[in-house]
Amino acid sequence: MSDPLLEVNELSISFTHYTKGLRQTRQQVISNLSLAIHSGEIVAVVGASGSGKSLLAHAILGILPENATMSGTITYDGTLLTARRQLDLRGRDIALVPQSVNFLDPLMRVGAQVRSAVKTGEPAREQQKVFARYRLGDKVAKLFPFQLSGGMARRTLVSTAVVSGARLIIADEPTPGLDPEALRQALGYFKELAASGAAVMLITHDIGSALTIADRIAVFYAGTTVEITPAADFAEDGRRLRHPYTQALWRALPQNEFIPTGGSQPAPGVSGAGCPFAPRCELAIAACREEQPMLRSLRDGWVRCDHVS
Numbered sequence: 001m002s003d004p005l006l007e008v009n010e011l012s013i014s015f016t017h018y019t020k021g022l023r024q025t026r027q028q029v030i031s032n033l034s035l036a037i038h039s040g041e042i043v044a045v046v047g048a049s050g051s052g053k054s055l056l057a058h059a060i061l062g063i064l065p066e067n068a069t070m071s072g073t074i075t076y077d078g079t080l081l082t083a084r085r086q087l088d089l090r091g092r093d094i095a096l097v098p099q100s101v102n103f104l105d106p107l108m109r110v111g112a113q114v115r116s117a118v119k120t121g122e123p124a125r126e127q128q129k130v131f132a133r134y135r136l137g138d139k140v141a142k143l144f145p146f147q148l149s150g151g152m153a154r155r156t157l158v159s160t161a162v163v164s165g166a167r168l169i170i171a172d173e174p175t176p177g178l179d180p181e182a183l184r185q186a187l188g189y190f191k192e193l194a195a196s197g198a199a200v201m202l203i204t205h206d207i208g209s210a211l212t213i214a215d216r217i218a219v220f221y222a223g224t225t226v227e228i229t230p231a232a233d234f235a236e237d238g239r240r241l242r243h244p245y246t247q248a249l250w251r252a253l254p255q256n257e258f259i260p261t262g263g264s265q266p267a268p269g270v271s272g273a274g275c276p277f278a279p280r281c282e283l284a285i286a287a288c289r290e291e292q293p294m295l296r297s298l299r300d301g302w303v304r305c306d307h308v309s
């Protein structure tokens with residue numbers, strides 16, 4: 001396979017909090033997270049709320065909050081992604097398709113917003129082309145964001161990503177609350193973007209939808225990658241999946257047995273040194289509570305567990 005377009009290596013993020021008497025505490029919310037995405041590929045990042053999905057996106061875009069400290073490396077197109085390069089690439093090479101229409105400028109007509117993102121070609125012409133492609137009528141260009149329906153807003157956001165010529169598209173929960181037809185359509189847009197050569201990172205709670213378009217799935221738990229797997233391994237009884245948490249996720253889907261796993265994801269910073277899933281894991285032994293396992297390659301994927309084969 002070719003070199004990845006984006007490579008996140010051993011990313012850790014912590015937040016500094018000031019408590020009474022100016023005491024500083026550090027809370028680690030992401031630990032040793034690794035992930036790579038190739039051009040033309042859709043990688044879905046799935047995990048429960050608070051597992052670190054959005055923070056990963058923000059780290060790549062260079063928009064982490066002030067009180068965040070980051071370690072590890074992010075490489076884009078073979079070169080280290082420094083703060084300076086992030087500023088350069090953001091909105092051009094690297095585009096965010098946000099969940100909310102609030103990311104559009106409320107005071108600017110949407111046609112003008114899309115025209116201002118055009119990278120190559122004549123802006124008015126490119127905007128008209130992309131609006132036609134996403135079934136946004138001629139009149140839409142003259143509307144302000146608050147006048148758009150949810151579906152129009154989403155198509156406008158996708159249009160912006162398309163005309164920007166972005167090679168890496170990061171979509172953070174782009175599909176909540178959609179009816180099945182709108183959902184199918186929205187997922188189709190990402191499929192098209194990948195087919196045209198972009199690398200797509202699709203962040204979502206909805207593993208069922210992710211499986212319909214993703215090539216690979218990265219499973220997050222308590223701020224780290226516990227498994228990276230070809231989407232095709234989510235099949236049958238889930239025996240090809242590597243991590244006990246991923247298998248539990250698969251079993252909990254409606255089309256399977258719907259078996260929930262007891263317990264819940266540890267709160268950030270309290271999972272201690274060991275494997276964060278150990279308290280809920282049937283395979284856990286004493287050693288699992290002492291040291292976080294490394295992400296290791298297993299079959300054609302990756303797993304952070306020493307007890308599976």
Ligand SMILES: Nc1ncnc2c1ncn2[C@@H]1O[C@H](COP(=O)(O)OP(=O)(O)OP(=O)(O)O)[C@@H](O)[C@H]1O
Pocket residue numbers: 015029047048049050051052053054055056065205268
């Ligand atoms: N500015 C911040 N200061 C302190 N902690 C933060 C900050 N931003 C995020 N966190 C913590 O980092 C953890 C990961 O947050 P993140 O938003 O990445 O989760 P997520 O996986 O995107 O969740 P969701 O599915 O709900 O969007 C959470 O526990 C959150 O409370």
Ligand code: NI
Pocket residue numbers: 053054055172
């Ligand atoms: Ni999020």
